[in-house]
Amino acid sequence: MADRYLHFTGTAPGRFLTRRLGLPQPAPLRRWSPGTPSLDGPLLHLTAGESATTKELGALLAETGLDVTGQADRPAAIVLDATAVTTAGALGEVHAALHPVVRSLAPGGRIVVVGVRPSAGDHHQAAAQQALEGFVRSLGKEIGKGATVQLLRIEPESVASAGSTLRFLLSPRSAYISGQVIELTDAAPGPVADWTAPLAGRTALVTGAARGIGASVASVLARDGARVVCLDIPQAADELTRTADRLGATALPLDITAADAAERIAAAVPQGLDVLVHNAGITRDRRLANMPADRWASVIDVNLDSVLRTTDALLSSGTVNRDGRIIATASIAGIAGNNGQTNYAASKAGIIGLVRSLAPRAAADHGVTVNAVAPGFIETKMTAAVPLFIREAGRRMNSLSQGGLPVDVAETTAWFAQPASSAVNGQIVRVCGQSLLGA
Numbered sequence: 389m390a391d392r393y394l395h396f397t398g399t400a401p402g403r404f405l406t407r408r409l410g411l412p413q414p415a416p417l418r419r420w421s422p423g424t425p426s427l428d429g430p431l432l433h434l435t436a437g438e439s440a441t442t443k444e445l446g447a448l449l450a451e452t453g454l455d456v457t458g459q460a461d462r463p464a465a466i467v468l469d470a471t472a473v474t475t476a477g478a479l480g481e482v483h484a485a486l487h488p489v490v491r492s493l494a495p496g497g498r499i500v501v502v503g504v505r506p507s508a509g510d511h512h513q514a515a516a517q518q519a520l521e522g523f524v525r526s527l528g529k530e531i532g533k534g535a536t537v538q539l540l541r542i543e544p545e546s547v548a549s550a551g552s553t554l555r556f557l558l559s560p561r562s563a564y565i566s567g568q569v570i571e572l573t574d575a576a577p578g579p580v581a582d583w584t585a586p587l588a589g590r591t592a593l594v595t596g597a598a599r600g601i602g603a604s605v606a607s608v609l610a611r612d613g614a615r616v617v618c619l620d621i622p623q624a625a626d627e628l629t630r631t632a633d634r635l636g637a638t639a640l641p642l643d644i645t646a647a648d649a650a651e652r653i654a655a656a657v658p659q660g661l662d663v664l665v666h667n668a669g670i671t672r673d674r675r676l677a678n679m680p681a682d683r684w685a686s687v688i689d690v691n692l693d694s695v696l697r698t699t700d701a702l703l704s705s706g707t708v709n710r711d712g713r714i715i716a717t718a719s720i721a722g723i724a725g726n727n728g729q730t731n732y733a734a735s736k737a738g739i740i741g742l743v744r745s746l747a748p749r750a751a752a753d754h755g756v757t758v759n760a761v762a763p764g765f766i767e768t769k770m771t772a773a774v775p776l777f778i779r780e781a782g783r784r785m786n787s788l789s790q791g792g793l794p795v796d797v798a799e800t801t802a803w804f805a806q807p808a809s810s811a812v813n814g815q816i817v818r819v820c821g822q823s824l825l826g827a
């Protein structure tokens with residue numbers, strides 16, 4: 389269902405009327421396509437105070453091929469190195485750096501504040517670095533014009549680990565992500581021979597890939613060079629085959645809740661799996677008082693239990709290759725809760741628990757990262773079926789005043805999937821336009 393309001397506010401009378409009425413002003417968001425530049429202008433690299441990482445960060449930004457500068461009238465992006473902000477007083481440096489330039493940021497611009505993890509042993513440092521989170525979340529809400537603001541926490545000793553993440557955040561691939569805090573580990577990035585095909589030679593399996601977000605994930609992984617296996621229920625076999633054929637992928641009709649699902653996946657990928665995307669999901673909404681046990685159980689089984697079972701089996705059988713990536717699908721409903729979705733929200737919150745607990749062990753034992761996307765309101769058949777009033781609320785109740793597209797979730801998945809994203813582990817990244825629901 390097309391977003392007619394977004395279209396209307398793009399016309400002169402629509403803009404005039406909606407401004408007069410004080411209604412939301414969604415800006416059209418640019419998505420990335422091969423051959424187009426990541427940024428439509430220079431990248432302003434600023435530092436709050438004296439930072440030991442500035443030189444290395446500058447070199448890393450220069451490697452991206454972006455036009456990095458210390459001064460720009462109309463920057464398309466701003467990276468502020470705030471790693472040296474260790475006291476409340478030093479927060480003034482953040483204001484001093486961004487206050488003069490924030491208004492000049494181009495429409496659809498990107499701001500990335502680079503910080504470090506709040507320290508357990510130094511409460512002044514912890515206060516200052518945690519302050520950046522409130523700062524970024526507020527700036528994301530006020531900046532407007534389709535611009536986004538994120539906080540990226542790096543390990544100062546491993547600046548190079550941030551390369552794939554900076555490329556993602558400083559591009560239209562992250563168009564529908566704002567107000568997020570992403571924390572990197574010190575894991576060294578895997579090699580990238582060609583940034584235009586970062587998944588070349590990798591094998592990926594996407595569950596629920598016949599349609600919707602899963603089909604888009606499969607498409608973006610294939611675009612980035614991966615050999616893709618598309619899995620969906622046998623009842624969706626025709627749609628699945630069409631999607632797989634279109635992408636030059638392999639179709640695997642299989643119910644992910646089947647007892648032998650993991651063995652059948654392993655048999656379909658004799659070369660092993662480099663990227664496992666748990667995207668299949670269902671809703672069976674009812675308030676708890678009206679919810680029969682079967683509606684509860686089916687949602688928990690598809691959205692959570694099958695993810696736990698297949699992940700365990702594919703990791704322990706060695707089907708997930710070393711340096712592999714496991715990417716699960718949460719939801720902002722799993723963070724904020726939702727009326728009529730106790731089963732769904734429980735399953736999606738369970739995914740968050742799984743990711744946070746397994747990530748460090750999977751990295752230590754198997755060299756595998758485990759992350760999740762948490763989509764907000766994404767324009768799919770599922771959300772087109774939502775009643776008009778709730779649909780409109782879902783679309784507008786975020787900093788970008790519009791719904792996201794399946795490709796926004798797919799681009800996030802593709803960033804997690806990259807060999808160069810080894811330092812991205814245990815992260816729950818919301819693809820929700822900074823929804824007002826949840827943190």
Ligand SMILES: NC(=O)c1ccc[n+]([C@@H]2O[C@H](COP(=O)([O-])OP(=O)(O)OC[C@H]3O[C@@H](n4cnc5c(N)ncnc54)[C@H](O)[C@@H]3O)[C@@H](O)[C@H]2O)c1
Nearest residue numbers: 596600601620621643644667668669719763765766768770
């Ligand atoms: N659309 C949104 O706004 C939104 C928001 C938050 C989270 N999500 C999550 O994103 C994922 C994809 O959502 P979507 O909107 O594309 O949904 P969708 O219903 O369009 O697609 C889901 C796919 O999963 C498949 N599937 C369901 N049960 C399966 C099973 N047992 N085995 C294998 N495949 C199965 C379906 O056949 C379907 O093709 C889901 O996990 C969903 O919960 C979506």
